[in-house]
Amino acid sequence: MNTTSTGSPDHTRDEPPLKGLELRSCITRDGNLNLSLIEFDVAPPAHDEVIVRIEAAPLNPSDIGLLLGPADLDSVTATGSGRDRTLTAKIPPAAMDALALRLDASLPVGNEGADVVVRAGTGAADLLGKTVSVAGGGMYTQYRRLPKHQCMVLNEGVSPAEGAAAYINPLTALGMVETMRREGHHALVHTAAASNLGRMLVKICQKEQIPLVNVVRSDAQLAALKELGAKYVLNSESPAFDADLTDALAETKATLCFDALTGGPLAGRILVAMEKALARGLPTYSRYGSSTHKQVYMYGSLDSRPIEVPRVGMAWGIGGWLLFYFLDKIGPQATQALRDQVNAELRTTFRSEFKTEISLSDILSPDVLREYTKRSTGSKFLINPTRDA
Structure with missing residues (x-):
């Protein structure tokens, strides 16, 4: 899992292990971008952690930057099908030096997302069953384990899709x-x-x-x-x-x-x-x-x-x-005040609109890639990882 816990797992519940799919982006030393899905075991939450099922995650321009890097999109090829598909593209040689620190690293992608808390440590049990908006990276996944303080509980009736882009x-x-x-x-x-x-x-x-x-x-x-x-x-x-x-x-x-x-x-x-x-x-x-x-x-x-x-x-x-x-500069108290304002106005001031909803495996389709990389106004995509079940 892509969250490192500072505490020990909370084994207060005798629950079966969770498995999920997660999107990974890797740029190799031989100059290729590889996008693929991996299956992973979801580690139990620590005392102050939760596991959120992710039903909605926006595909922001900043996410596309990490997802594809400087890849030459005219060189995209795909092998396999469905959740076993791998998407490959060439990285221009002139761009390789700037990528030295990420070469051969399999990176999770996705800044933000939303859905229901399905598991919780004893110190975060009050969030169990709550619909939350979360941020912290690695959101193009079916399950995300993260600390309680990174969750924003959405108001009653607000859907995951409405809260997915709340950050x-x-x-x-x-x-x-x-x-x-x-x-x-x-x-x-x-x-x-x-x-x-x-x-x-x-x-x-x-x-x-x-x-x-x-x-x-x-x-x-x-x-x-x-x-x-x-x-x-x-x-x-x-x-x-x-x-x-x-x-x-x-x-x-x-x-x-x-x-x-x-x-x-x-x-x-x-x-x-x-x-x-x-x-x-x-x-x-x-x-x-x-x-x-x-x-x-x-x-x-x-x-x-x-x-x-x-x-x-x-x-x-x-x-x-x-x-x-900017958020680091203003500190956690001022950041929380801004998040409270967002939560209160999520259906008005901060309402987001999406062109279409896709699955994790859809991201690996060359045809879909050509659509979500147009970066034109009014064409934002929403990812629903639960569609890959």
């Missing part, structure tokens, strides 16, 4: 707003804004009266966010985008952007527009530009190209932002 997207959206406040900004820009996460951020900012500039990539996405009540929605493919963006930034005073792309020219265009918007309020010309700091945080990887940034004055920055690092 990554909701806490990322809340983390963006909290980062804005902690760093002294007063408004936000968000790219790929028509995603599940983007819709959550729209609702949060509406409720808390935070100006939000949403950047999308099509008129259909623009219309969807307008229907949701978003005030500022801009299509980056429009010829008027740069001018409209500058106007929106001048109105909102937004100097912080969270970018889901991580490559290409968009981050640079946003920084330029921020500088132009700020320049409208400068009393005199300065060759150094505005002294107000402008920041773009990259939190996704939808675009693998290098980041392109022109000269934008001297007060700006581009950096990475990762949810797990």
